[in-house]
Amino acid sequence: MSADVVDTYELRERVAAFLAEHDPATTDRLEFLRARFDAGLAWVHYPVGLGGLGLPREAQPVVDAAFAEAGAPDNDPRRNGIGLGMAAPTILAVGTEEQKRRFLRPLWTGEEIWCQLFSEPGAGSDLAALATRAVRDGDDWVVNGQKVWTSSAHNARWAILLARTDPDVPKHRGITYFVCDMTAPGVEVRPLRQITGEAEFNEVFLTDVRIPDSHRLGEVGAGWRVAQTTLMNERVAIGGNAAPRESGMLGRVVETWRNRPELRTPELHERLLRLWVEQEAFRLAGVRLRQQLAAGAPGPEGSAMKLAFARLSQALSGLELELLGEEGLRYDDWSLRRPERVDFTGREAGYRYLRAKGNSIEGGTSEILRNIIAERVLGLPADPRVDKDVAWKDLPR
Structure with a gap:
């Protein structure tokens, strides 16, 4: 063939x-x-x-x-979305042959779940300002720091990890990319309870965690460049999935509209039509994006798709809540559950409304994505960056 x-x-x-x-x-x-x-x-x-x-x-x-x-x-892809959508394409792009053969098979089969140790409490949306340190010790790196908003860390066997290996250079240049064993001594996972009541996210503390140099992805100090491969694939994975017409969140809203005619008003009808058209345009843009992916690596288009996905999810879940009135406020399960996957369509409307609030944060905040689109797609002037040539250790924190 x-x-x-x-x-x-x-x-x-x-x-x-x-x-x-x-x-x-x-x-x-x-x-x-x-x-x-x-x-x-x-x-x-x-x-x-x-x-x-x-x-x-x-x-x-x-x-x-x-x-x-x-x-x-x-292979139950929703259970290992980070592994399939982010870790695998990164390993394929920059990993050694030994790393590819060790990690890709059990990743695809779901035998080993992955999580992402990128975000930090002190860095916010400025990922390059991360402070987790990795210090070389023979054939190992010793890692200390804290990560936050880590989906699936409580189920994960492996993590993709960004750590600072050189504080004496500007922030983007002193970062290295690792694969971290989540069962290693010194890795502590704590649940973060969300607005939905469950703990899908976590904070992760790393205390003298030893990572062999053989688990480094890419060159020392090239972590930011490697991370761009991960982040572009993440945004495509979140916002660019193939979906049939009227599926997902839109499908639930349309189902409610058709089954409950007494809920309809002219104003809600107009909003539903507008969102239906926007969702269809989004779906067709996803088809075009996947065609572009077939010809090469994902680019800034994935950021636009992820931005649109977050906005539409929040708008549709809000409309569904208005359609249902008092019924929309019903939410049956406030227990501190530790889910293995996010279920947007199999739960109550109240859950969808609350969970959709996270769509504009996870996978890159909407504000950061707008900057990427403005600069890399529209060619607008970049924001002033006064810290571009300043060593990370000299930056105020």
Whole structure:
């Protein structure tokens, strides 16, 4: 099969041959997923031997649809969104061959969950101002610091970690990127209770945590550049997923509108129509973005998609609450749950409304994304940066 052209028939035949040897009804789920990875049918645009066939990205929906039609188990992608959407493309882009072969297979199968140790209490939206320190000690790095808003840290086996390795250079140049073992001595995970009542996020304390140099991704001091690969893929993962028309949050609002005619008013009707059109434009923009991804790495377009996703989620969840009136205030579960995945559509309208507030923070705040779009897409002048050439240790904190 050519790496430049997707032969849909041949690809489906390959899946059929795999299913003939691995009956989903009788094969253990984990064994099935491992075999699918080894057959190159996991993420088919990855290289041969790393879960793929070296095909264009547009081949993936063909493979996924064929497995879904056969009733095959998937890898529960929402449970390991950070691993699949952020860690994997970063490891593929900058990791050593040993790192790729160690981490990618159990990541894709879901055997090992990943989290992201980037944000810090003292850095806010200025990620480059991070203060977590990594000091070289022989073949290891000793890491001390605190991270915050870490989704899935309570379930994670591994983390992608940014730490400062050189405080004597400007903030963007003294950062190094690591893979951190979340079970290592000195790693402490504490729950952060959210407005929804649950603790999906965490704060993570790192005290004399030893990370082998073999778990460094990229060169020493090149962490900021490596992190851009992660962040661009994160924004695409959050805002650029393929979705059918009227799916997701919009689908729940439209369902309520159709089933409850007594809730309708002309003003709400107009708002729903406007949001339906905006959601459809957003969906079609996502199709175009995925076509661009097939031709190369994600760019600032992912920031625009993530920004639009956050705004639409909040607007739609707010409209649904207004449609339901007093019923919209009902929220049954305020317990301190520790969920493995976010469920926007399977919970009450009150949950969706509260949880959507986080969409404009996670994956890059909307304010930062507007700056990226203004500077990198529209070509507007950048904000003045007086700290650009100042050593990190000399910056006020």
